[in-house]
Amino acid sequence: MRIEARGLRVSLKGREVLRGLDLAAEPGRLTAIIGRNGAGKTTLIKVLAGLVAPRAGAALLDGADIGTWQREPLARALAYLPQERLVHWALTVRAVVALGRLPYRPFGAGESEADRAAIDAALAAMDAAHLADRPVPELSGGERARVLVARALAQEPRVLLADEPAAGLDPAHQLTLFHHLAALAAAGRTVVVALHDLSLAARFCHTIALVHEGRTLAAGAPPEVLSAEHLASAYGITARYQSIEGVPVVLPLDVLP
């Protein structure tokens, strides 16, 4: 399912955050949204998830304005993983992941076989199966992050929107997560990820959208977007983009005056 933004204008608390932003994320691709702090990445993801209504412009899911989607079909089609890793009550890991199946369980229904399978698959994908009966407060930050990704995966969405899913994960788990996201994309889903780690973006994402001052400064394949001038205008840094053993790396060098 294709998800796109056309001319989005969004204001929050009187401040204009998105000023005519365009974006397109295709199925089968892993799309990254990068930009400095405060550029509007989180707001953009929320608009794409249908949680914030734009003042002007539209977010389109599968060609239809997201505001016209019914709640239940939307919940089955699209999973949103927020940046804040909130789990208010001390549920077990399995119970948290099971929440991802809510869109498939009408009121009063118990867990079906399909539900159980989805939950188990999500736990396995995030290497959290051994944590299934542990209460969430007992987990480390990284483990908790993986559990929440598993929740989104359990939703079996066509579109996955993740806001900084890899923040706080150790290198092994970061790589595993992105391998999995890439695999999801390869299987035909649309995966959109907001992140800060430019190397991860360069390595795993087919498309990168660089958001600067509420607009898309550049969008396309990693080498074009992560050019020296784009990084200078968007982040105010100098950086080197190169390949080490075939793996792209972006190395920030210095802050520009």
Place this chain on the structure above:
Amino acid sequence: MTTAPMRTGVTPLLLVGGLAVAALAAFAASLAIGSSGFGLSGAGDAAGLIFWEIRVPRAVLGALVGAALGLSGAALQGYLRNPLAEPGLVGISGGAALGAVLAIHLGLSQAFALALPLGGLIGAAIAMLAVVALAGAHGGPVTLILAGLAVSGIATALTWLALNLSRNPFASVEIVFWLMGSLADRSLTQVWLAAPPILAGLAVLLFLGRALDALTLGEDAARSLGIDVARTRLALVAGTALAVGAATSVTGAIGFVGLLVPHVLRPFVGHRPSLLLPASALAGAIFLLVADIGLRLASPWTDLRIGVLTALIGAPFFVWLVLKTRAELAP
């Protein structure tokens, strides 16, 4: 709902089933025990009169009001994501009492009997909206308690004022009833008045389980899981207003039940808000029935109101809870 046992080894079904049995037992005990001791005494049809017109209303109201308080406490805590929320502390019972007092002293309940639970209902709804507006779903525990204190304080002051203005010679006795609650000498009339709105409120609140589970992940994630948070909030206000409003209008404000019961049960339901709802309703009924039985047995030696008893048990628990929350929030 998972059917795997929770950490404590008790499956949800077993817990709710066990509580249901205990509730029936407490109800039966309440029917069997009265001021005249165990069993029934009295000649002729006095025994029947006592049973149907005194004991049955008291037991039924005890169960319904206890369930209303327990369930609304669990629902409030689930929605506000705040373990310190409960209808008494948050000012909803105070608002309901004010509504009921106004219905009586403006003569409305004499013209139209349903005006009494209706007054309680409206009072509770207004108090709830005021607290949610003041504290919001994003307010921390402290903001919530402060908002509740403000609403409670205003409601109590206005209740006093209403009683004073009506030149009621029993004003000071009556305010004790409204502030401390009582199940004594209730009749079937009050049962017929209060039971329908309480049952309606219980039903509305029980349907919130799914939404409350989703809200564990925060409002944004819950919305993306397909939950209509605005409708959930409306249902919460309506359900609590119906259940607590009607309950308070016939028994006065009884506090701490909605705080204590969900908190005690939470570990046994794996902290799942949805499972906590039916469990809290049943446990609230048990708690109130048992407390009332205790009061009746102790009655020659003490004149305690039921609200005082629940406060004696609940307030120290509340203090402990505040200390625990403070420790968790401390930097």
Place this chain on the structure above:
Amino acid sequence: MAAALGACSWLLAHGATAQADAKPARIVSLDLCADQLLIELVERGRIAAVTHLAADPEVSAIWEKGKGIPITRGNAEDVLRYKPDLILAGPFGVAQTVSLLRRLQANVVVVPLASDLEGVRTAVRIVATAVGEKARGEAMIDAFDRRLASIAVAAQASAPSAVVYQVGGAVSVAGNLADVVLAAAGFRNKAAEYRLTRGGQVPLELLAASPPDLIVLTSMADEYRTVVGDNLRHPVLGRLRQQRASIDVPWRLWQCGTPHIAAAIARLAEARAGIEAQRR
């Protein structure tokens, strides 16, 4: 403020000498029971002020006579503006007010609570002496005694039982005036047989389990639609009243220990006669 100062200084000048004069001519009463005795013993012109309860039909046996008399709210400043030469206070009056008035050399007479028939006579005598109407006081007591004699009953072992059942389940405990009135009318006060709560209330269940021969209500029920009065509207009480005898004796007749309790005793005695007739 100036008026209060003026009243105080006048009081200091005249207060101490009041008793030396003839009958007090500006009397203020701060207590309902004293109000009632005062209004019946003294002509209107000599009464400066009474409490607002004196004209209240709920609690004052002579409420019609109490209408039109100026009212005092009972605090010292308000009392003093009437420039009283005699102040009648009740036993439970506000202590600060009474002591303040005494310190200002006002002539304060405390009328004791009457909790039995002799207490009624004592109260009448105290008020009568204070207002300088001893003869009228004795006449009032004589009339009271004559009325009692006409109702007189010997206490019997088989006397029927009665209970005064009030708002909140309060009953006529021993030592109260109501208990004395029941005895004077020839009843056995059944309140003593119930297991009462510490507040002196009987749970409706106990009343229903062993009801008295006569249930006495004090007709305060319908005027005050309060929650605490719910017990008076309980269906069980209604049923008891149908099954047993019940009588409504207005509370104003026995709120205070004045000779008007004789009216209450008379009504109860009639009820007793009715019950005894039915037994035969």
